[in-house]
Amino acid sequence: MEDTQRALYESIINYSDDAIFSKTLDGTITSWNKGAEVIFGYTSDEIVGQNISALIPMVRINEELEIIGKIRKGELVRHYETERIRKDGRTVNISLTVSPLKDKNGVINGASGIARESEKKYYNLFHNYPVPTWVIDQDTFKFLDVNKAAVAHYGYSYDEFLSMTAVDIRPHDEKKRFINLDRSKDHFGARGLWKHIRKDGTIINVEISLDNIIFDGRPCSLIVAQDITEKTEAEDQLKHATFRLQQAQSIAHIGSWELNFATGIRVLSDESCRIYGLSVKENILSTQDFLSFVHPDDLDEVIRNIIDSQASFGTVAVSYRIIRKDGTIRHIYSQSEIELNAEGKPVDQYGIVHDVTEQNLALEQNLQTQQRYKQVVENILDGLMIDDPNGKVLFANDQFLKLFGLERRDLNGLVLEDYIAPEFRPVLRDRHNRRVAGEDVPDMFEYQGLRKDGSSIWLEVRVCKVFENGAVIGTQSAIRDITDRKKAEEELSKFYQLLEQKVKDRTIQLEALNHELESFSYSVAHDLRAPLRIINGYSEILKKDYGNKLDAEADRLINVIVTNTQRMGKLIDEILNLARLGRKELAKQSTDMNSLVRTVIAEQLAVFGKPVQFDVANLPGAICDNTLIRQVWSNLLSNAIKYSGKQEHQSVIISSSKKDDYVVYSVQDNGVGFDMAYSEKLFGVFQRLHKQSEFEGTGVGLALVERIVTKHGGKIWAESEEGKGATFYFSLPIMLPA
Amino acid sequence: MIDQQVDILLIEDNPDEAELAIRSLKKSNLANNLVHIDDGAEALDFIFAKGKYAGNTAQSRPRLILLDLNLPKIGGLEILKQIKANDHTRMIPVVVLTSSQEQRDVIESYKLGVNSYIVKPVNFESFSRAISELKMYWLVLNQPPV
Numbered sequence: 001m002e003d004t005q006r007a008l009y010e011s012i013i014n015y016s017d018d019a020i021f022s023k024t025l026d027g028t029i030t031s032w033n034k035g036a037e038v039i040f041g042y043t044s045d046e047i048v049g050q051n052i053s054a055l056i057p058m059v060r061i062n063e064e065l066e067i068i069g070k071i072r073k074g075e076l077v078r079h080y081e082t083e084r085i086r087k088d089g090r091t092v093n094i095s096l097t098v099s100p101l102k103d104k105n106g107v108i109n110g111a112s113g114i115a116r117e118s119e120k121k122y123y124n125l126f127h128n129y130p131v132p133t134w135v136i137d138q139d140t141f142k143f144l145d146v147n148k149a150a151v152a153h154y155g156y157s158y159d160e161f162l163s164m165t166a167v168d169i170r171p172h173d174e175k176k177r178f179i180n181l182d183r184s185k186d187h188f189g190a191r192g193l194w195k196h197i198r199k200d201g202t203i204i205n206v207e208i209s210l211d212n213i214i215f216d217g218r219p220c221s222l223i224v225a226q227d228i229t230e231k232t233e234a235e236d237q238l239k240h241a242t243f244r245l246q247q248a249q250s251i252a253h254i255g256s257w258e259l260n261f262a263t264g265i266r267v268l269s270d271e272s273c274r275i276y277g278l279s280v281k282e283n284i285l286s287t288q289d290f291l292s293f294v295h296p297d298d299l300d301e302v303i304r305n306i307i308d309s310q311a312s313f314g315t316v317a318v319s320y321r322i323i324r325k326d327g328t329i330r331h332i333y334s335q336s337e338i339e340l341n342a343e344g345k346p347v348d349q350y351g352i353v354h355d356v357t358e359q360n361l362a363l364e365q366n367l368q369t370q371q372r373y374k375q376v377v378e379n380i381l382d383g384l385m386i387d388d389p390n391g392k393v394l395f396a397n398d399q400f401l402k403l404f405g406l407e408r409r410d411l412n413g414l415v416l417e418d419y420i421a422p423e424f425r426p427v428l429r430d431r432h433n434r435r436v437a438g439e440d441v442p443d444m445f446e447y448q449g450l451r452k453d454g455s456s457i458w459l460e461v462r463v464c465k466v467f468e469n470g471a472v473i474g475t476q477s478a479i480r481d482i483t484d485r486k487k488a489e490e491e492l493s494k495f496y497q498l499l500e501q502k503v504k505d506r507t508i509q510l511e512a513l514n515h516e517l518e519s520f521s522y523s524v525a526h527d528l529r530a531p532l533r534i535i536n537g538y539s540e541i542l543k544k545d546y547g548n549k550l551d552a553e554a555d556r557l558i559n560v561i562v563t564n565t566q567r568m569g570k571l572i573d574e575i576l577n578l579a580r581l582g583r584k585e586l587a588k589q590s591t592d593m594n595s596l597v598r599t600v601i602a603e604q605l606a607v608f609g610k611p612v613q614f615d616v617a618n619l620p621g622a623i624c625d626n627t628l629i630r631q632v633w634s635n636l637l638s639n640a641i642k643y644s645g646k647q648e649h650q651s652v653i654i655s656s657s658k659k660d661d662y663v664v665y666s667v668q669d670n671g672v673g674f675d676m677a678y679s680e681k682l683f684g685v686f687q688r689l690h691k692q693s694e695f696e697g698t699g700v701g702l703a704l705v706e707r708i709v710t711k712h713g714g715k716i717w718a719e720s721e722e723g724k725g726a727t728f729y730f731s732l733p734i735m736l737p738a
Numbered sequence: 739m740i741d742q743q744v745d746i747l748l749i750e751d752n753p754d755e756a757e758l759a760i761r762s763l764k765k766s767n768l769a770n771n772l773v774h775i776d777d778g779a780e781a782l783d784f785i786f787a788k789g790k791y792a793g794n795t796a797q798s799r800p801r802l803i804l805l806d807l808n809l810p811k812i813g814g815l816e817i818l819k820q821i822k823a824n825d826h827t828r829m830i831p832v833v834v835l836t837s838s839q840e841q842r843d844v845i846e847s848y849k850l851g852v853n854s855y856i857v858k859p860v861n862f863e864s865f866s867r868a869i870s871e872l873k874m875y876w877l878v879l880n881q882p883p884v
Contacts, residue, residue, distance in 0.1 A: 521840075527808075529837040529860055530755055537758040537862035569860030576839065 019094075019115040022101060025068065027052040030110065039094070039117055041087035055084045057091065071100045071111045084115070092117060093127075132206075132225045134161065135215050138187055141165040144215055153227060155199030166223070171197045187212060187221050196225065205229045246270050253355035259287075259336075260348055261310070266290055275332065275355045277324030295321035295329065309336055310346055319356070331360040383479040386466060389436040391415045391429075394474065403459070403481055405452040416477075421448035421456060435465055436472050446482065458486035514583070521579045528572055536565040567698070574700035578685070581628070581707050588735075591626040593619040593665070597654060600633040608641050610650070617655040620663050623735040628708045635701045636667045636728050642695055643726065644671030662714065662731040669727075673720040682718055705730070745877060746772045747800035749781045749817065750835075751809050758862065759804070759835070762869035773800065778812030782820060785827055796826075802876045803832045807843055815846055822851035829883055831876050 013020045019036035023029050029052055032044040040047070040055060047054075056064050060082060067077050077098040083091050094115040101110040126133060132150035134143055146161040154161075154169065167175050174195050181189040191210045195203050209224040246269065248254075255272025259265070268276065268283040276293055287306075294302045298320035305318035317335040324330065336351025383400030387393050393414045401408060404419050417425055424447035431441045441463075449459045460482045466474045539561045547555070594616075601614055622629070637652065644650045653668040674682070674689045681687040683706035688699040709716045709730045720726035746763065750756040756774055763772060775781045783789035785799070803821070807814035814834065821827045833854040834847050847855050856872060859865045 527837075529858075530752060533837070533858060533860045533862065533865060534752075534754045534758065536860055537865065538754075540862040540866075541758075541761070566861055573839075 017116075020112070021115075022110055022112045023052050024110045025072065025108070027064075027068070036115070039086075039092060039115060040084065046087075057083060057085055067096075067098050068111070071098060072108060074100050074108060076100075129224075132227070134223050134225075135213070135220050136166045136223060138183075138212075138219045138221055141167055144218075144220060150225070153198070154196070160199075169196050169198075171195050171203055190221070190223075193228070194225075205232055255353045257351050257353065258348055259351070261346055272353050275330065275353055276322060277326060277328070277330075293322040293324070295323055297321070305334075309338060309349060329357075330355055331357040381480070383477075385416065385477045385479065386474055387416060387432075387477070388474045389472070391417055391432055400479060403451075403457065403479060404449065405455075410452070419450050419452075421450055424448060431463075432475065435463065435475055438465075438472055446486075449479075457481055458483045517579070518583075521576055529569060532565045532569050532572075536562055536569075539565070571698045571700070574698050574704065578700060578704050578707065581704065581711070584628075586625040586628070586711060588623050588625055591622055591624050591629065593621050593656075596626060596630055597633055600630060600637055604634065604637045604641055607638070608645075610645075612641055612644070612650040612652060615651070615653045615655075619654070619656045619665065620658075622663055622732045624712055624732055625708075629712075629732075632705045632708050632730060633667075635705045636730075639701065639728070640667050640669035640671065640726075642671075642697075643673075643690075644669040645695075647671065658734075659731065661734050663734055664729055664731045666727055666729045668725060670725040673722050673724050673726045674718075675722050676720060679718060679720075683716065742771065742798065744771055744773050744798050744800040745802065746873070747781070747784065747803045748772060748774045749776075749778070749803065749809065749814070750774065750806045751776045752806075755806070758865065759869060762866040763873055765866070765870055778809040778814070778817055781809075781817055782812065785817075785821060785830075786824070799827065800830060801882070802873070803830055804835045805832055807834060807836045807838055807847075815843075815850065818847060818850045818852060831880065831882065833872055833876065 013033050016033065016035050017038075019039040020031075020033045021029060021036050022031040029048050029050055032042070032047050036047075037043050053061070053064065063080075063082060067080070070077055077096065080096040080098070081093070082096055083093050086092050094117055096113060096115050098111050098113045100108045101112055103109045126145070127147045129147055130149050132147065132153045134146040134150050136143055142165050143161045143163075146158060150161065151158055156164065156169075167178060170178055178190065178194075181187075183189065188210060191208050194206050194208050196206050197203050205228045206225040207228050209226070211222045213220050213222045215222075253271065253275065255275050256269040257272050258267045260267075264287045266285045266287065266289075268278070268285065270280045270283070273280050273283050291299065291302065302318060302320050305316060309316040315335060315337050317333065319331070319333050321329050321331055333354040333356045334351055335354075336349050338346045339348040339350060341347045380397070380399060383403040384395075384397045385393055385400050386395040393411055393416060396406075396411055396414075400406075401411075406414070417429060420428055428445065428447065431445070435441045443463050444460070445463070446458065446460050449457050451457060458481070460480045462478045463475050465472045466476050539558050543550075543555065543558050543562075550558070597616060597619060601616070605612065640652045641650065644652070647670055649670075651670045654666070655668075656663055656665045658664070672690070678689050681689065683702050685700060685703040687703075688697055690697070706716050709732070713733045714731040716728070716730040718726055718728045748756060748759060748763075750759060753776065756776065760772060760774065764770060773784070775784055780789070784791045784794065785803075787794035787798075791798075805814045805817060809817075814836070818832055818834070821830060821832055828851070831853040832851075833856060834843075834852050835856050835858060836843070837858055839857050844855050853876075854872065856868060859868065
């Protein structure tokens with residue numbers, strides 16, 4: 001019977017779906033049925049003899065100690081919900097019942113365990129459900145079970161939860177509300193929004209879902225607590241973002257709109273309303289309403305855009321003008337996208353509108369400015385040209401084309417060098433290369449250009465570098481037709497050459513004249529004096545050899561002849577002096593005027609042979625040709641002596657003064673003087689103010705003096721009154737010794 | 739051909755001038771052997787014993803030459819140059835007697851080695867005195883190399 005019973009039990013054990021196993025008190029596994037093999041993955045051979053701890057997760061080791069403790073005391077552990085680790089590493093949730101095994105003597109020596117993967121799905125669902133979920137006793141509000149999400153989210157451990165009630169997780173002000181809930185009918189009043197407090201003290205907003213269940217045979221509530229704090233915040237943020245969007249729209253003058261194709265209704269954002277000149281409440285427009293704002297000239301464009309946008313399904317843009325109710329015109333840029341439904345049909349159109357009035361006006365102005373520049377470039381008289389580093393012409397204005405007789409189509413690939421006379425090409429090419437290499441090269445150049453028809457023109461070009469991002473990308477030339485100027489210059493040059501030739505010719509003629517004059521002077525000196533001397537000589541011989549045969553009248557006549565030949569001789573000498581002076585170069589040197597004047601006075605007194613009172617002041621020196629200045633003094637002093645010769649007491653005063661940059665010397669006598677009315681004649685050649693019978697003279701002396709002084713850059717003048725003496729002045733420039 | 743001692747050779751183309759000069763020279767009785775030649779080329783022939791004077795002896799070389807500058811054919815400066823370039827004639831004193839005061843004539847004459855340069859005064863008395871004095875000086879007072 002015992003064996004039969006045993007076999008039966010063994011059979012039941014072996015074919016049970018439950019895992020049935022036995023172990024010693026120290027945990028060594030002693031038996032292992034088929035069910036255990038399925039649930040834990042180990043075969044009987046593999047696991048028997050091993051310790052049970054191989055199956056227990058580290059966190060549940062204490063659990064096992066508790067269980068063994070109960071077993072030792074002979075207690076039963078029933079439907080203990082726990083988890084174990086399979087051979088393949090996976091966790092398996094089991095419901096465990098453990099009972100003590102006794103030997104024949106009734107001593108507990110091991111334990112048998114029955115493990116069932118019981119309610120596994122629900123357990124998993126509960127514990128792994130991502131939202132905090134728990135079960136509370138409806139009478140005590142005690143937590144009976146809580147899932148992982150609750151532990152994770154609230155910060156209390158599983159055990160802490162189980163020691164608490166649902167009241168404990170509520171902040172003070174909500175505790176009362178929770179306790180006072182009317183639970184007479186059901187417990188659904190606890191549904192809805194609540195505030196919970198987490199272990200760290202933070203308060204969260206939760207939305208409670210609740211159902212009534214029976215747990216462990218007791219009426220309980222299954223609670224799902226959805227934390228909506230972030231959702232609330234997100235809603236707040238959304239509100240905030242919407243506000244900000246509106247602000248941004250307002251600032252950027254960008255509005256948005258939505259168009260529903262089914263209804264044809266267009267909803268405008270606040271800023272869109274402002275752009276269209278509408279109040280915020282007038283934000284709903286029919287297509288008809290919308291089109292009534294569009295500027296008539298742009299209406300076709302806008303309608304075409306609406307049609308296009310519905311056909312293209314892509315992003316479309318359009319620029320148009322609107323006329324607001326108050327008549328102001330605004331420039332609008334609009335861009336929109338189509339939203340399609342699940343069947344791929346367009347449902348909505350979302351778009352933005354941008355008020356670009358100011359930008360457009362600025363752009364227009366810019367265009368006008370550009371237009372103005374363009375006009376300047378085209379109307380300027382210079383040919384303007386931009387070329388690249390290879391000399392290829394990139395741009396040229398009309399004037400440039402005109403200069404070279406080109407058509408605009410000729411510009412394609414044109415290189416300026418082809419239109420430059422060959423002799424100028426090397427220089428221009430060299431400069432161009434150096435300029436685009438960044439060197440500073442003379443920017444002006446004149447060269448001969450070749451027109452398309454082969455004719456040549458003179459051009460003046462001013463070149464500058466064209467930069468882009470700091471690099472030379474070409475050059476810009478302003479080219480001017482200077483053919484006329486060149487012609488004028490050439491003519492002028494010819495004229496100068498002619499003039500120079502004429503001057504040369506004249507100089508040669510003058511030199512010839514000078515030469516003739518010298519020959520003439522020579523002849524005068526030599527050939528005129530000889531006959532004079534002969535007349536004089538023979539008159540003298542006549543007088544001497546035949547003196548006793550001539551009467552007094554004949555003697556007088558001979559004397560007249562002799563006197564006149566002598567006067568003529570003197571005249572010739574003085575004229576020669578005068579002529580010679582013209583040719584003579586001044587030999588200037590520093591001259592001591594005091595000693596010069598002393599010498600001249602001595603000479604004159606010796607010639608004159610009568611006492612004359614000389615008062616001589618201290619005279620400043622001068623830089624002059626002292627041979628010639630000596631002649632000046634001789635003339636002036638001899639004149640002073642001569643013209644004062646009839647005075648009983650002859651007096652000559654010599655002094656000097658400084659006037660500006662000149663020294664003025666003066667010679668004053670107490671002679672007969674002259675009438676100032678004739679003072680102009682004083683210095684003329686052969687001009688005399690006195691009769692020959694009164695005072696001897698040729699009329700050449702003062703003329704010679706005037707020439708000498710003038711040649712020195714000075715002046716000569718005289719002051720006098722008839723009968724009251726005369727004063728002669730001459731000035732010499734004060735010069736530093738060379 | 740002249741083989742007697744010539745005191746003065748007067749080279750002057752103007753006969754009237756020459757007469758006045760000769761008259762003045764003859765006032766003093768000293769050294770009265772005077773030869774007058776009125777042509778430059780002939781003067782050179784005389785001095786260098788050429789042409790019609792080929793037979794001139796060394797004795798006929800003048801002790802003093804009075805030379806006018808303005809002469810036909812061969813000018814006075816050319817004659818002076820030849821005299822002073824020749825070893826035999828270089829020692830003969832040559833006095834230029836001329837109407838020209840031109841500096842270039844004076845300078846050129848001195849460069850060629852003239853012994854005196856006299857500008858003839860227009861006044862006959864002065865002229866006459868000057869002639870007498872220069873004759874006295876060169877023929878009597880002056881000691882030429884032997």
